[in-house]
Amino acid sequence: MKVSRGLRMLKLLPNVRNSSSGPTKPFKIINKHFDEISIPVPWGHISGKWYGPKHVRPIVGMHGWQDNAGTFDTLAPLLPSHLSFLSIDAPGHGLSSWLPPGTSYHSIDLVLVTRRLMEEYNWDKISIMAHSMSSINGFVFSALFPDKVDLFVGLDVLKPPVRSARSIVDSLSERIESTLKLERRLKSGSEPPSYDWDQLVTRLHEGSNKSVSIESCKYLLQRNCKPSTHEPHKYYFSRDNRLKSSLFYTLHQEVPMEMARRIKCPHLFIKALQAPYYERKEYFDEVLAELQKNPLFEFHEVEGTHHVHLNEPEKVAPIINSFINRYRPL
Template sequence: MAVAAGTSGILRRSLHKIMAEGSVSCSKNFPTKEFEEIKFNVPWGHIAGKWYGPRNTRPIVGFHGWQDNAGTFDTIAPLLPSHIGFLAIDLPGHGLSSWLPEGCSYHSVDYVTFVLTLMREFGWDKISMLCHSMSSINGFVFSSLFPEKCDLYIALDILKPVLQPKDILVKGVAEKLETLLKISERKLNKSEPPSYEFEQLVDRVHEGSGKSINKDFCQFILKRNIQPSAKDPTKFCFTRDERLKSLLFYALPQDIVCDLAARITCPHLFIKALQGPYYEPKSNYDEVINVLTKKPTFEYHQIDGTHHVHLNEPKKVADIINPFINKYRPQ
């Protein structure tokens, strides 16, 4: 979806207002919903998030994809059931949350541990999760490792840990470790990261997502992901941790993934975007789907849309999610 003439200037001004006032900016085509910015301490800093709706019950927790942030749920959050809260989290290294300490690297399993940290912070013995992309992988692992701690799990577009050929896996790990070292060396210089005009940022997010995020919706990711450049206040720098580019994902064989799928006991909804990627042979998905469909509380839906269909076309996704939430987390 192209940005209409004159829109980018409006978006830039809106972004400055958002960053200055912490207000919400939604497209006129989408409803808004009041939320509270939250922040809580963790051993390495703090975690930020957006809490929509009631605070007197345990919310559905939204976990975003790789290099995205809580803004990925900005358009769908107002459409979710009003009787239950929704807490969209910025994962460590993303959005407005703290980076991991210097000298550390990111691994998917860190985010599984983080779910336990979040539950401990709020005193929850169970968690309900709405996950997208990378977080769908982590939600799959969490709900299988701790089936007694998860009472509802919704996954958007990605089903399971991705199985990679051995040669690609080994080469990829080696390249990521070398990249991580280069990033650490640049950090020692404490130089400002590259800065861009707002239109360039929109293009980078759009292209970086494989054109999955429509250009008109890139603002929802950008407003928690950039800050004005100290060198040129008309430009912006990305604020996410650059080490995320070298994030290490699981390297689990297919038989173990199937065993993990069998361990999931909570109500489980998986929505696959038909124009979204698989990142591996579809037959791997089908095998795991066959394991999951034996469970009476598993639902599988396919919808037209890209990897970020929940952001671009939220009503289409909410129409599937809401009956599932109302069934298993009723008022």
């Protein structure tokens, strides 16, 4: 593991304008200090932001699809100070290495990355806090390795969504074709489209269905954009474009039901009320009912968008801290 202590505060990026409805309520930032780390993997490295002491096994923070470790920038300083927190960039995201040419991204990748982290640090157990895509993977990991997880916090997406057979087949064919198209673009070596700063912020805000507030875009963009080499004062999105054709779990509802039965660790799930369910709600409700048979499972709902943990961390921090202090106290 390599550690860089040179940059501990947010990088200076152009100011983000307030939306027409005005700025969001400011949140209190206690401390933003972290160490930038690099963890070796067979194809390169996994980058991350380590808050707190290195001798304490951290809670590992994992972000959503096409986001990065910055998704926890506002929440991490509000977490219990007696623990460490390690927010990682998934492969192809943020500052982590892209997968090799000729390969494709799949949901299961992050499950394997989680095991690699445990081997790298020689952890017998892992504590997970995960959002969206990674919340799905945390659910899967906790089911596949129930004895290796001592605490799991899932944010907004409960489980692998169930799709109809038609949509699964259509999606697979579309994503295979999209993968080849994106590979041709990468092979050409051409720089992705560039935008001035306000345009970049707008594209991220609207691309998230306005889930990431205008004011919060900077936390993701600091690890997700680079200055254009051709157009001064413009920027481009620097994540691996092949992520757009990622392959996701295609499971029958009985599979997440069986997974739910196998999760035995303390498990907190927080649902954002202004976010979609990403599947028919009856599938969500059925798995939720199964999870609630676990006496260590907690379910909470909060007002906010899919990225409420980033936009308004004060809404989720008390719930998460109470849970953490119960199961990983001093």
